[in-house]
Amino acid sequence: xxxxxxxxxxxxxxxxxxxxxxxxxxxxxxxxxxxxxxxxxxxxxxxxxxxxxxxxxxxxxxxxxxxxxxxxxxxxxxxx
Amino acid sequence: xxxxxxxxxxxxxxxxxxxxxxxxxxxxxxxxxxxxxxxxxxxxxxxxxxxxxxxxxxxxxxxxxxxxxxxxxxxxxxxxxxxxxxxxxxxxxxxxxxxxxxxxxxxxxxxxxxxxxxxxxxxxxxxxxxxxxxxxxxxxxxxxxxxxxxxxxxxxxxxxxxxxxxxxxxxxxxxxxxxxxxxxxxxxxxxxxxxxxxxxxxxxxxxxxxxxxxxxxxxxxxxxxxxxxxxxxxxxxxxxxxxxxxxxxxxxxxxxxxxxxxxxxxxxxxxxxxxxxxxxxxxxxxxxxxxxx
Numbered sequence: 001x002x003x004x005x006x007x008x009x010x011x012x013x014x015x016x017x018x019x020x021x022x023x024x025x026x027x028x029x030x031x032x033x034x035x036x037x038x039x040x041x042x043x044x045x046x047x048x049x050x051x052x053x054x055x056x057x058x059x060x061x062x063x064x065x066x067x068x069x070x071x072x073x074x075x076x077x078x079x080x
Numbered sequence: 081x082x083x084x085x086x087x088x089x090x091x092x093x094x095x096x097x098x099x100x101x102x103x104x105x106x107x108x109x110x111x112x113x114x115x116x117x118x119x120x121x122x123x124x125x126x127x128x129x130x131x132x133x134x135x136x137x138x139x140x141x142x143x144x145x146x147x148x149x150x151x152x153x154x155x156x157x158x159x160x161x162x163x164x165x166x167x168x169x170x171x172x173x174x175x176x177x178x179x180x181x182x183x184x185x186x187x188x189x190x191x192x193x194x195x196x197x198x199x200x201x202x203x204x205x206x207x208x209x210x211x212x213x214x215x216x217x218x219x220x221x222x223x224x225x226x227x228x229x230x231x232x233x234x235x236x237x238x239x240x241x242x243x244x245x246x247x248x249x250x251x252x253x254x255x256x257x258x259x260x261x262x263x264x265x266x267x268x269x270x271x272x273x274x275x276x277x278x279x280x281x282x283x284x285x286x287x288x289x290x291x292x293x294x295x296x297x298x299x300x301x302x303x304x305x306x307x308x309x310x311x312x313x314x315x316x317x318x319x320x321x322x323x324x325x326x327x328x329x330x331x332x333x334x335x336x337x338x339x340x341x342x343x344x345x346x347x348x349x350x351x352x353x354x355x356x357x358x359x360x361x362x363x364x365x366x367x368x369x370x371x372x373x
Contacts (some may be wrong), residue, residue: 002244002276009162017158024153028162035279035305071158078153 003040007048010041014074015052023054025075029064036069092241094250097222098257099229099237107238107250166280169248173255173283177266183366184266186282188306189290190299191272194316196224198290198349198358199267200231205359207232210366211264215254217246217271224269234258245276248283265362274303285365286311289342293317293326297334304338312343312361319348 014026030036038061045059062072094108177184187195203212214235216224225237236254251268260266270277289310291299300307313335345361347354
């Protein structure tokens, strides 16, 4: 139910961090008790990323422990 | 776009109402207010703490972030909790409550489980002894804050618009208005919802989940996150148990399955049955030192 808002949080954190550089991939670490549904995040991600430096980026998930819910890292597009 | 709750509607701001003074203020505008909406209200992006990365904008290398080169481009390690900003404010709330000796409880349940009625009876029972202040969370209306006020306690109503839960900054703002005195109890009645409030720390001593007998014994299994997050579970409307074929033993079993440590209290806020156990629980919580202090 709250995944769209969480996705917006994720996009805004990464976009602010990346500055003007385009982001190709974001990796999240989610624990089994995080109370977050990865599929719902994926569903919302494209929509939330639209019009930002994350547009077109992929969202990947890493298994984590407990209730962890972290943005692990992100990958920038190569600068030509 | 600062509403953490995705089900927010752009037309619905988060508001705070003080029924005593008749004041109403906007905590957050709608989530689609667009850029430049940060000024003057509490927004909720979980920025990196301290904004220490600001200088990196337009950077290339030479910053502190550990990074490697992936198959395609530079990989920047972030390791940032998505709800870092909420958790930071919750921690501050918790420090404030503990420093003041205010017992803050976060009451969570589905709509209609009897949170407000339980609070009314609790306020009446403790009248003249312990002061209770209440933060009421609902999507719309100040009805519950009015009920609490009529029962004899101070209350602030937070309307979350279309939002499905309270967040730490809303509680911080409402606490500033209520200014609960040392030794008092602050009851935070969350939005009726067994899903989202489990995720958001408000700075409370503990979450108290309330389940009512007509809801059935399997609620803890259907919504395990909430019951796992709770330090105590109240089974309310026990007077209705025979009429709705409620099996208390099975309910306890189900709660234990997801949360073996939760304290269990059975009561009827309407008839008063079991209220003594709840009041004893509150007395005990007020005496106890905060965990980890």
